[in-house]
Amino acid sequence: MLTELLSFRGRYKILHMTWFAFFLSFFVWFNLAPLATQVKADFGLEVSQIRTLAICNVALTVPARIIIGMLLDRFGPRITYSLLLIYAAIPCITFASAQNFTQLVISRLALSIVGAGFVIGIRMVAEWFPPKEIGLAEGIYGGWGNFGSAGAALTLPTIGAWLAFGALNPQTGEALLNWRLCIAGSGVVAALYGILYFFNVQDHPPGKVYQKPKSARGLEVTSVGDFWFLMLMNLPLSGILGVLAWRLKKVGLYGDNTLYLVWAGLAALYLFQAYNCLVVNKDLLSGRKKYPPKDRYSFSQVAILELTYVVNFGSELAVVSMLPAFYEGTFALNKALAGMIAASYAFMNLASRPGGGFISDRLGSRKNTMAILTAGMGIGYLMMGGVNDGWWLPLAILLTMACSFFVQAGEGSTFAIVPLVKRRVTGQIAGNVGAYGNVGAVAYLTIFSLLPEWLSGGGEQTAAVIAQSNTVFFQMMGVAALIVAFMCWFLLKEPKGSFAEHHEGEEDESGLNQGSEIPVGMNPNDII
Incomplete structure (x- = not known):
């Protein structure tokens, strides 16, 4: 597969077009962060208002991932992804033309739906790649697409300055950014690519059948106990x-x-x-x-995958939000250098997430891969909790990158399992698991914002209190990851057909033998 990856034919064309669709959805989703300072200045916003916009940016992503998963199983990834990318232009243009804070909030809430795009490609890639290669393929999709957030941070300030034609702030002398054209333009580009995507991809290879649930209104389970477990896991x-x-x-x-x-x-x-x-x-x-035994699946496996995504993707979103300030305060760095060092955490996505999927494909046990990577993540976070101003800075950076590898490789290994649980409801399972990543991010960030107040007893939040809160924050994430690693090792089951040539149900649904066009049960010698 690695040698064929550079081609743009067949399933590799689908993979490349789909990860770039994900890249654009994340580029649009995170297009405010690099321009927030200019937005704040233009509207005269307070820090709390900018943070409110950041919260709005993820607010509706949780229910949107559930709903998108349902639509995906019903209509297929081609239509669903295309429409989502076209839709992205509407809140982008609305945000770019906003005249007050309320309009900013409403348009940002609408834009948070675009963050649900991730789950669509999970099913698309699973349709085109066999189980034995699903880890690396999903890892490339997730890792390269997830880089869209970093792409926005790297390019939008430069584009904004260029679109402002070199204008300077008369008070500070800093370059002004044309944030309105940047944000509107990113939405328009996403919409144009949505049209291109619709006319250049297919939901499945020729000869295969796109398996759908009988109803996409809710997740289908196969035992009464699993139904009540589903009700419990929907509460968060x-x-x-x-x-x-x-x-x-x-x-x-x-x-x-x-x-x-x-x-x-x-x-x-x-x-x-x-x-x-x-x-x-x-x-x-x-x-x-x-349900006959061969058609059953255990929802407890979905629940464990949801928890793994809480501790890996949830913690990644939280750490990315606080890491620049952590380095700036711990090592007395300037903002620019602290931001560059912190960016190494996100840059690791390009290799770490595909690496996690590749390890899952090659190790021979997807559940053991999940457990080992999650345990490594927990240990990494516990070690980061010990970082202080007495550490050698390059060593702290290496530790951050190592921890980042386990976090993002864990994400890759999670979605190396998700498409193998139950194929006809892959969209809804991916939606639930993806939504739990956002649940984890909000939970972690809420605790992080409250820790200084708790540790200071409501008093002055000194540098020592801030440092202590950082330590507790990393330790909390480390302990949570080790608990989930224990669950993966002892409770997670190896998916059926983890390394098979074909997905579960393909023979029965298509009426073909594996790797041939001969109907099941027919003697090849009968064909003349």
């Missing part, structure tokens, strides 16, 4: 949105009454989701339907 998806609503209230976006209305709406959302799952699984719950 709505609960974390309640935490986000509380955060928005704390920065003064609205009052108590509005908060209570939002919480009531989230409770209704959970009940609506539960009702849809009930409708999909009603025959199972009533006893009218029983």
Whole structure:
């Protein structure tokens, strides 16, 4: 596969076009961060308001990943990805033309839906690559596409300065950025690529059948116990949105009454989701339907994968948010140098995530790969909790990059398993697992923001308190990762057909033998 990767034919064309679609969705999703300073200056915003926009940027990604997963299983990745990329232009243009803070908030909330694009490519890549190569293929998709956030940070300030035609701020003398054209333009580019994507990809190779669930309203499970487990695991998806609503209230976006209305709406959302799952699984719950052993899957495996994504992708989003300030405060660096060092954490995505998938393909056990990488991540975070101003800076940087490798390789190994759990509901499973990554990010960042206040007892937040909060933060993530590693080692099961030539159900669905066009059960000698 590695030698064929440079080609742009067949399944490799699909892989390259799909990871670039993911790249553009993340480029658009994170197009505010590098331009936030200019937006803040133009609108005269306070720091709390800019942080509110950052929260809005991820607010609807959790439910969007669930909904996108349902649409994906129903309509296929080609239509779903194309429409999402075309949709991206609408909130980008709306944000770029905003005239007040409320308009910024609304358009950013709408843009957070684009962050759900990741789950679409998971199914597309799984349709085109066999289980034995799924780890590396999904890793390349996730790792190279995820670099879109870094791409935005690297290019948008330069493009913004160029579009401002060299204009300078009369008060500071710094270059002005034309952030409006940058953000609107990124949305337009995404939309144009969505059209290109629609006319240049197919949902599956010729001769294969795109397996769909009977209903995409809710996740189909195969036992009564799994249904109630699903209901339990859906609670954090709505609960974390309640935490986000509380955060928005704390920065003064609205009052108590509005908060209570939002919480009531989230409770209704959970009940609506539960009702849809009930409708999909009603025959199972009533006893009218029983799944044969070969058609069953264990939802507990999905739950463990959700938790792995909490501790790897959730922690990555949290660490990326705090790492520049961590280096700046710990080693007394200037902002530019601290930002460059912190960027090494994100740059590792280019190799680490494909590396995790490649290791999963080659080690011979996807569950053991998951456990080892998650344990390495936990140990890395515990070691980072010990970093202080007495450390040699290059050693701290090497430790950060090593920890980053385990985090992102763990992400790659997670989605080397996701497409193998149950193929016909891969979109919904990927949506649930992906949504839990955002659940982890919000949970970690909320705790991180509250730690200084807790550790200071509500008093002065000195440099020593900040340093202690950083230590506790890394230790918390390390312990959480080790607990999940233990669950992977002892509770996660090896997916059926992890290294097979064909996905589960392909023979039965297509009526063909593996690797041939001879109908199942027919003697090749009968064909003249």
